[in-house]
Amino acid sequence: MPTLTKLYSMQEASEHNTKDDCWVVIDGKVYDVSSYMDEHPGGDDVILDVTGKDATDEFEDAGHSKTARELMETFCIGELDPTSPAIPELEISPKKQTDVLMDLTKQYWAVPVAIVSISVIAGFLYLRRK
Structure with missing residues (x-):
């Protein structure tokens, strides 16, 4: 029997952007990292800076270990809904x-x-x- 995966929009994920309620999107998956904020080696600011957008590039650029990637999976709460529109990033003209x-x-x-x-x-x- 297949497991049902909860789908979230980028808008919904971006609303969880505080230290006590923080979600990030990486590789199309949504992670609730609220309980991990104080333990993150790079500090909570690093995570808070990537809320509300796809943080895949930032995550990959940081060079996370295999252990970090395995730990990350424990925070997965669902996937990004591919049919929902992405929030456009601000452009500075x-x-x-x-x-x-x-x-x-x-x-x-x-x-x-x-x-x-x-x-x-x-x-x-x-x-x-x-």
């Missing part, structure tokens, strides 16, 4: 970055102008005393 840079340069123009102005005034006062 270059236009936004240049807008931020322009805002910063407009905001801090007063500092160099003030330095130059004080230098010019100090120079005039110094030359006037001679």
Whole structure:
């Protein structure tokens, strides 16, 4: 008799994104790693950074051992529903970055102008005393 596998959407998995309630998706499987957060050798921040997206690449890049992979299977609670839409990742457009840079340069123009102005005034006062 085949076992029924619970299917989860990426949206549902992404809602579990706190230290006390944390799910991750790796290789199409959903893992509830809430009870493992304090024990993870890389710290809980590493896991929290990959909630809400497919963490397969990050998991593979970390070079986990065979023992870690076996332990991971104990946290498996189901599979990612292939028919559910993935949550699109945020894209940072270059236009936004240049807008931020322009805002910063407009905001801090007063500092160099003030330095130059004080230098010019100090120079005039110094030359006037001679």
